[in-house]
Amino acid sequence: MDLVIIPAGLPRKPGMTRDDLFNKNAGIVRSICEGVAKSCPNAIVNLISNPVNSTVPIAAEVFKRAGTYCPKRLLGVTTLDVARANTFAEVLGVDPREVNVPVVGGHAGVTILPLLSQVSPPCSFTPDEISYLTNRIQNGGTEVVEAKAGAGSATLSMAFAAAKFADACLRGMRGDAGIVECSYVASEVTELPFFASKVRLGRGGAEEILPLGPLNDFERAGLEKAKKELSESIQKGVSFMNK
Ligand SMILES: NC(=O)C1=CN([C@@H]2O[C@H](COP(=O)(O)OP(=O)(O)OC[C@H]3O[C@@H](n4cnc5c(N)ncnc54)[C@H](O)[C@@H]3O)[C@@H](O)[C@H]2O)C=CC1
Numbered sequence: 001m002d003l004v005i006i007p008a009g010l011p012r013k014p015g016m017t018r019d020d021l022f023n024k025n026a027g028i029v030r031s032i033c034e035g036v037a038k039s040c041p042n043a044i045v046n047l048i049s050n051p052v053n054s055t056v057p058i059a060a061e062v063f064k065r066a067g068t069y070c071p072k073r074l075l076g077v078t079t080l081d082v083a084r085a086n087t088f089a090e091v092l093g094v095d096p097r098e099v100n101v102p103v104v105g106g107h108a109g110v111t112i113l114p115l116l117s118q119v120s121p122p123c124s125f126t127p128d129e130i131s132y133l134t135n136r137i138q139n140g141g142t143e144v145v146e147a148k149a150g151a152g153s154a155t156l157s158m159a160f161a162a163a164k165f166a167d168a169c170l171r172g173m174r175g176d177a178g179i180v181e182c183s184y185v186a187s188e189v190t191e192l193p194f195f196a197s198k199v200r201l202g203r204g205g206a207e208e209i210l211p212l213g214p215l216n217d218f219e220r221a222g223l224e225k226a227k228k229e230l231s232e233s234i235q236k237g238v239s240f241m242n243k
C-alpha cells in the first residue's frame with residue numbers, strides 16, 4: 001500500500017485568505033491527483049495544499065472520474081491545528097506533548113473549531129480563556145503568514161505536522177491499534193459531505209470516523225458558523241470540477 005503526501009501549491013502572502021489560493025492551487029491539486037489515479041490508484045493520500053476545505057473535494061471528484069475513489073483513502077491534513085491548540089493550551093501548565101485538544105470542522109478561519117471542552121487532561125477554562133484560545137487557534141496560520149511578511153506560510157511547522165500525520169497513517173496501515181488523529185475526510189458526522197473530526201486510522205486509511213462528542217453552547221454556535229463556510233468551500237471545489 002502506498003502513501004502519497006501532497007504539499008504542492010502556492011502559500012499565502014499577508015492579507016490573503018486561504019481561499020485566495022484557490023485559483024492557482026485548485027488546478028495544481030487536480031493535475032497531481034490525476035497522476036495519483038494513474039500511477040498509484042490504491043494509495044492513501046494526505047492532502048496539505050490549501051485551501052484544504054476545497055482541495056479535498058476537488059481530489060474526490062478527480063478520483064471519482066478516474067474510477068479510483070475510496071473515501072477512506074483521502075485525508076485532508078489538519079494536524080497543524082491540533083498541534084497549535086495543544087501548544088496554546090499551555091495555560092494548563094502541562095507539556096504540549098501531554099495535551100490533546102480535538103479540532104474539528106475544517107482548515108480555515110471559523111471552520112477551525114477547537115473543542116476545548118474535551119481537552120485532555122481535563123480542565124475547565126474561563127470564558128475569556130476560551131475566547132482567547134479559540135481566536136488564536138483559528139488564526140494561527142494567519143499569524144505566521146503576517147510574521148513572515150511575504151516570505152511564505154508555516155512551512156516548517158507544517159513539515160512537523162505532516163510527518164506526524166503521515167507517521168500515524170503508516171502505523172495504521174501496518175495494523176497498529178488505537179491510532180486516532182483529527183483529519184478532514186468524507187464524513188457523515190454532520191450533513192456536510194466533508195468534515196474534520198477524530199478518525200481511527202487503519203490498514204485502509206480512515207477506518208472509522210468518530211462522533212463529535214458533547215459540545216457546549218459556545219462550540220455549538222461555532223459549529224453552525226463553521227458549517228456555513230465549509231458548505232460554500234466544498235461547493236466551490238465541486239463546481240471547479242464540473243466546469
Ligand atoms: N494543511 C495545512 O495545515 C497547511 C497547508 N499549507 C499549504 O501547503 C502549500 C505549500 O506551502 P509551503 O510548503 O509553505 O510553500 P512553499 O512555497 O515553500 O512550497 C511549495 C512547493 O510547491 C511546489 N509546487 C508549486 N507548484 C507545483 C506544481 N504544479 N506541481 C508540483 N509542485 C509544485 C513548489 O515548487 C514548492 O516546492 C500551500 O498551499 C500552503 O498554503 C501550508 C501550511 C499548513
Ligand SMILES: O=C([O-])CC(=O)C(=O)O
Pocket residue numbers: 011012018050080140141142144145153154
Ligand atoms: O495559513 C496558511 O496559509 C498555511 C496554513 O494552512 C497554516 O499554517 O495553517
